[in-house]
Amino acid sequence: MVTAVTHERRLVFADAAPSDILLEAVLFGRKQGWYYIFAFVIMPDHLHMIITPKDKNISECVKSIKGFSSRRINTLLSSRGSLWQRGFFDHILDTEEKVLSRIRYIEENPVRKGLVEKPEEYKYSSFRLQEETDLEMLF
Numbered sequence: 001m002v003t004a005v006t007h008e009r010r011l012v013f014a015d016a017a018p019s020d021i022l023l024e025a026v027l028f029g030r031k032q033g034w035y036y037i038f039a040f041v042i043m044p045d046h047l048h049m050i051i052t053p054k055d056k057n058i059s060e061c062v063k064s065i066k067g068f069s070s071r072r073i074n075t076l077l078s079s080r081g082s083l084w085q086r087g088f089f090d091h092i093l094d095t096e097e098k099v100l101s102r103i104r105y106i107e108e109n110p111v112r113k114g115l116v117e118k119p120e121e122y123k124y125s126s127f128r129l130q131e132e133t134d135l136e137m138l139f
Contacts, residue, residue, distance in 0.1 A: 007082040014044040036134040042124035
């Protein structure tokens with residue numbers, strides 16, 4: 001599981017336009033064959049993903065997502081500087097139980113944070129965009 005956090009925990013993704021750009025970046029990497037993606041959620045100040053790298057290592061995958069989204073969002077907002085905190089947090093999920101637990105955690109995050117009442121109501125989550133994931137590979 002990968003978590004990337006915005007610089008100073010700014011609520012960059014509380015608005016649709018920056019969230020759309022980040023979603024595009026996340027899905028682009030999958031379409032390019034850089035990784036398999038099993039779950040994701042774009043929260044107002046962070047991104048969670050469960051990915052398995054293919055053509056790039058995990059650091060290259062995250063760097064690509066963060067770099068693309070930073071450039072596009074800074075242009076959109078006519079701003080400069082860091083959009084993301086340096087680095088990212090990653091956790092190895094080495095059992096099916098851990099994977100399933102983290103998928104639930106990711107997809108229920110918007111509900112826990114009070115953004116929606118049900119996971120399916122949140123636009124920027126794999127719960128709603130399962131056709132854009134590789135979840136079927138797990139089962």
